[in-house]
Every structure is written in C-alpha cells, then in structure tokens.
Amino acid sequence: QTVVTQEPSFSVSPGGTVTLTCGLNSGSVSTSHYSSWYQRTPGQAPRTLIYNTNTRSSGVPDRFSGSIVENKAALTITGAQADDDSDYYCLLHMPSGIWVFGGGTKLTVL
Amino acid sequence: QLQLQESGPRLLKPSETLSVTCTVSGGSIISSGYYWGWIRQPPGKGLEWIGNVYYTGITYYSPSLESRVTISVDTAKNQFSLRLTSVTAADTADYYCARLNHAWHFDYWGQGTLVTVSS
Numbered sequence: 001q002t003v004v005t006q007e008p009s010f011s012v013s014p015g016g017t018v019t020l021t022c023g024l025n026s027g028s029v030s031t032s033h034y035s036s037w038y039q040r041t042p043g044q045a046p047r048t049l050i051y052n053t054n055t056r057s058s059g060v061p062d063r064f065s066g067s068i069v070e071n072k073a074a075l076t077i078t079g080a081q082a083d084d085d086s087d088y089y090c091l092l093h094m095p096s097g098i099w100v101f102g103g104g105t106k107l108t109v110l
Numbered sequence: 111q112l113q114l115q116e117s118g119p120r121l122l123k124p125s126e127t128l129s130v131t132c133t134v135s136g137g138s139i140i141s142s143g144y145y146w147g148w149i150r151q152p153p154g155k156g157l158e159w160i161g162n163v164y165y166t167g168i169t170y171y172s173p174s175l176e177s178r179v180t181i182s183v184d185t186a187k188n189q190f191s192l193r194l195t196s197v198t199a200a201d202t203a204d205y206y207c208a209r210l211n212h213a214w215h216f217d218y219w220g221q222g223t224l225v226t227v228s229s
Binding site: 002034045057093099101102 | 149151156157158159162170171172173174206208213214215216217219221
C-alpha cells in the first residue's frame with residue numbers, strides 16, 4: 001500500500017521560514033510524481049499552491065516555493081504571514097495512474 | 111470561468127449506495143487531456159483521492175475503495191458521477207469534484223457536498 005507521509009504539525013514565527021515535506025514509504029519522490037501542494041482553509045475548496053514539483057499556481061505569492069529535498073517533495077514558505085496558518089496537503093502521482101494525498105500538515109504561525 | 115457543482119442526497123443509512131453528480135459549466139467535459147476527479151475529506155481528517163475519469167470512460171480508482179466505487183461520465187449532460195456502494199459511517203465526508211488539468215494538478219474544484227451516513 002502506498003503511503004505518503006507529511007509532518008502532522010509545524011510551527012513558525014511570523015516572518016520566519018518553514019519547509020514542509022512529503023515522503024513516500026516505497027522510496028524516493030522525484031519529478032515524475034508531479035507533486036502538488038494544496039492549502040486547505042475551512043469552508044473553502046482546496047487551493048493549489050504548487051504543481052509539477054516547483055511551479056507556482058497563478059496568484060500565489062512568491063513566498064511559496066516547491067522543490068525536491070533529500071528525496072522528498074518540499075514546500076517552503078519564506079517570510080510566513082499570519083494568514084498562512086492553515087492545513088497543507090501534498091499530492092503525488094503514481095506510475096500506476098493513481099493519486100495519493102499525504103496526511104496533511106497543520107501549520108501554526110505564531 | 112469553469113464551474114463545478116456537486117449534487118446528491120446528503121443523508122444515507124449504512125449499507126446504502128452513495129450517488130453524487132458533478133455538473134460542469136463554463137466549459138466542456140469533452141476536453142482533450144483533462145481528467146475529472148472525486149476527492150473526499152471526512153470530518154477532522156485529511157483529503158483522500160477517490161478516483162478520476164476521462165470523457166472516454168477511462169477510470170482510475172483508489173485501491174482502498176476500488177471494490178465499491180464507480181465513476182462515470184455523461185457527456186450529453188456535461189456531468190460526471192460517483193457511486194459508492196455499501197456505505198458505512200466511515201464514508202461520512204465532504205465530497206468534492208475537481209478537474210485534473212494538463213499540468214497534473216486539480217485546478218478547479220466544486221464547493222463540496224457533505225454526505226452523512228447514519229442509522
């Protein structure tokens with residue numbers, strides 16, 4: 001069974017930098033997994049932040065960036081703001097054609 | 111502007127079949143290269159991908175749900191639908207439909223519909 005792992009929670013100070021990661025129990029994450037990152041705000045549909053590993057979605061502030069770090073997909077927020085306090089989910093595409101979400105990271109900005 | 115809207119019964123009893131339809135407006139479901147997907151989020155839990163369908167009827171399903179799930183497309187009505195059999199309380203969730211675009215991410219989402227399974 002494919003399991004995508006994320007840190008359950010993370011905390012960052014306003015103005016600080018944080019990197020959330022997205023790993024795969026069966027091996028390394030690469031660009032062929034087309035990793036994407038979604039911000040989940042209560043009462044709203046998920047919002048795409050990053051897709052295809054490192055492409056920022058239209059309208060997303062440039063403080064959000066995506067990459068591969070130590071065989072994991074990564075979402076970095078540089079200069080965190082109060083309204084970044086949210087849940088973040090990564091999504092990976094598997095060679096079999098299926099998609100798997102990570103368990104999500106609850107980011108607290110304080 | 112593309113819009114997606116879920117519709118269907120909100121309350122089910124255990125063992126019943128969940129049926130939710132997504133109506134696409136502002137664009138055609140017969141668009142080359144786009145898949146249409148279903149995602150759910152149980153209360154207090156994370157997002158879960160259920161499956162995708164192409165307008166030709168090609169489908170991909172989550173292995174954990176594959177035995178109970180069917181996703182179909184009605185090109186004449188510009189809709190696609192989710193059917194989940196033998197529901198239990200664990201299937202209580204917000205159900206979202208979304209478009210998977212050429213860049214392999216879900217770019218347009220419906221507002222979601224809460225389906226509750228309770229006796």
